[in-house]
Amino acid sequence: METDDEKNRVYASYIYAARMVNEYKWAGDASNMLCWLNEMDKHARSNENPPCVSDYYKGECCLECGAEQEALKFLRKSYEANEEYLFTRSPKAAEFFNARLAEPKIFPKFEDEEYEDFGFPLRLEYFGKALEQEGEFHCAFLDEDGEETDEPSRMHSNAIEFLKQNQEEILTGILAEILKNYPKWQEIYDYPSGTKSDFMPGISTPQELSELLELQNIYILDSAKIGFxxxxxxxxxxxxxxMTRKGEVINIGEAEVAFMAI
Structure with missing residues (x-):
């Protein structure tokens, strides 16, 4: 039976492999990325998701890396396991795969929709300075169904102005909430001493989070709710x-919290 220390080392190894997948994906190095995807498969956590999810993830990584032949192989496996799942994810992957089907499928999402990216750049000087990033961030308006829209309502416009006028208070609250949860997350991830300083070092101030975080997207849901x-x-x-409401953090977690209308 594995000890807790052994389980923690295995988990940290899985997280490290996932990080290397992303690094080689961004570098466009498909060969090394595929090697690290294979490393991820060796860990028990890789079995937590059904095959359609794990194979889709590999296919999307390959597609983003430019390895179209490998992408098609994994996406086909995902499709064979669940014919609908793939078409609920990335529009780029869905269109890539659908174009290669002998009989392309037409789902409701493909009707009268071009999967345009309606995002736009939003300049937030304080965010850029505090997070040590460029001051321009990708922002998108979401409708009541959580879909991107290029037709913002007055509530969306009000939210943008609220964010611009209160960006220091909003980001200060976000970083404070992250810092408050950070010790708990350190216990959950429990990185071994050899890698802890690289992934989850000990910190005591919100300013230190700028070395560990990068703001990717901002989602404007309505006049009260904004996701980061x-x-x-x-x-x-x-x-x-x-997820914030009127500038206050109301939810924090993994992917999708930032654009769920709760």
Whole structure:
């Protein structure tokens, strides 16, 4: 039977492999990325998701990396396990695969929808300075169904102005909430001493989070709710999402929290 220390080492190894997948994906190095995907398969956590999910993840990584032949192989396996799942995920992957089917499927999402990215750049000087990023961030309006829209309502416009006028208070609250939860997450991830300083070092101030976080997307739901999606050093696969209402943090967790209308 595995000891707790052995389980922690295995888990940390899985997280490290996931991070390396992302790094080689961004570098466009398909060969090394595939090697690390194979490393992830060796861990028990890789079996937590059904085959359609895990194979889809590999296919999407390959597609983003430019390895289309490998992407098609994994996406086909995902499709064979569940014919609908693939078409609920990335529009790029869905269109890539659908174009290669002998009989392309037409789902409701493909009707009268071009999967355009309606996102736009939003300049937030304080966010850029505090997070040590460029001051321009990707922002998107979401409708009541959680879908991106290029037709913002007055409530969306009000939310943008609220964010611009209160960005220091909003980000201060977000970082304070992350810092409050950070010790708990350190216990959950429990990185061994050899890798802890790389992924989840001990910190005591919100300013130190700038080395561990990167704001990826901002989602404007309505006049009260704004979501923030961060990549984080300790879990590159799932990210860290924050939902705020009137500037106050109301939910924090893994992917999708930032654009769920709760």
């Amino acid at each position: 999606e961060f990549s984080c050093s300790w879990d590159m696969e799932h990210d860290l999402d924050i």
